[in-house]
Amino acid sequence: MTNEEKTAAAAFLDIADDYLAGGYRKTRAPRVYTGGGERESPPGEGEIRAEFQGGASGASKAEPAASETEPAYDSLEPAAADEAVPADDSLEQVAADISRCGRCGLCSTRTNTVPGEGASRPLVMVVGEGPGADEDISGRPFVGRAGQLLDRMLDSKGKIGLSRSVNCYIANVVKCRPPQNRNPLPDETAACLPFLRRQIRLLKPLVILAAGNTAAKALLDTTEGITRLRGSFAAFSLDNRDIPLLPTFHPSALLRDEGLKVPVWNDMKTLRAKLCELDAGYAERMADTPL
Numbered sequence: 001m002t003n004e005e006k007t008a009a010a011a012f013l014d015i016a017d018d019y020l021a022g023g024y025r026k027t028r029a030p031r032v033y034t035g036g037g038e039r040e041s042p043p044g045e046g047e048i049r050a051e052f053q054g055g056a057s058g059a060s061k062a063e064p065a066a067s068e069t070e071p072a073y074d075s076l077e078p079a080a081a082d083e084a085v086p087a088d089d090s091l092e093q094v095a096a097d098i099s100r101c102g103r104c105g106l107c108s109t110r111t112n113t114v115p116g117e118g119a120s121r122p123l124v125m126v127v128g129e130g131p132g133a134d135e136d137i138s139g140r141p142f143v144g145r146a147g148q149l150l151d152r153m154l155d156s157k158g159k160i161g162l163s164r165s166v167n168c169y170i171a172n173v174v175k176c177r178p179p180q181n182r183n184p185l186p187d188e189t190a191a192c193l194p195f196l197r198r199q200i201r202l203l204k205p206l207v208i209l210a211a212g213n214t215a216a217k218a219l220l221d222t223t224e225g226i227t228r229l230r231g232s233f234a235a236f237s238l239d240n241r242d243i244p245l246l247p248t249f250h251p252s253a254l255l256r257d258e259g260l261k262v263p264v265w266n267d268m269k270t271l272r273a274k275l276c277e278l279d280a281g282y283a284e285r286m287a288d289t290p291l
């Protein structure tokens with residue numbers, strides 16, 4: 001077998017192995033056979049990552065390389081990256097680590113990273129898919145038309161009473177903009193999820209609102225689509241704690257299809273009912289605000 005044939009066979013076996021193991025491609029260096037028949041990674045991969053991270057010394061101490069975090073997307077059990085997080089972790093530290101992250105290719109096309117923003121002890125953490133053009137420019141999540149609609153959904157003229165300035169935190173599954181607003185790829189999602197888990201661990205939200213297909217699938221580790229998932233609470237497990245998670249449509253889907261407003265309003269009412277169960281202060285406030 002020639003070296004080229006060996007290289008092609010190894011690539012095929014890697015693909016088969018990934019799909020049999022979990023259905024998603026893992027981040028790995030392509031394997032190349034050299035003249036001596038010895039298998040090695042192609043030169044330059046390490047240098048490229050170091051450049052993304054501003055050199056080896058610029059890499060996050062708390063976060064190992066992406067290959068050490070796998071299989072984060074297959075399983076939302078704490079991965080090596082989470083376990084390495086220091087006890088004094090903070091939202092600021094997570095944002096700083098994100099700002100110099102080069103774990104996936106999205107770092108090469110971003111203008112700004114978009115870690116998230118909102119209350120530090122939120123009732124609800126909203127998780128969307130990824131930053132769009134406005135978010136990439138501003139470094140803030142959900143600031144375009146979809147973001148303005150999300151803000152209106154969360155408040156709903158006081159009937160839901162949620163706001164990023166008071167009792168909500170808003171973030172995305174991936175913290176850098178996918179080019180042309182495409183969906184994040186599975187390996188990009190896998191690389192970024194440890195940051196989201198750190199944020200959830202620090203924020204301790206009472207409820208997670210997963211906005212859209214990508215967020216719901218990633219957080220629930222399911223292949224079910226948002227149309228089937230939405231409207232009912234599921235559980236997001238982290239550190240032996242189950243956090244109620246409500247999938248709903250992404251606000252950008254509402255902008256495209258007004259017919260989704262009714263199901264989303266129903267989801268908001270379901271969210272309100274759960275918060276009334278879980279938080280006495282919220283329930284008291286909502287008692288004066290009939291639906």
Ligand code: SF4
Pocket residue numbers: 098101102103104105106107113174175176188191192
């Ligand atoms: S999307 Fe996430 S994993 Fe990829 S470079 Fe940005 S911060 Fe890092």
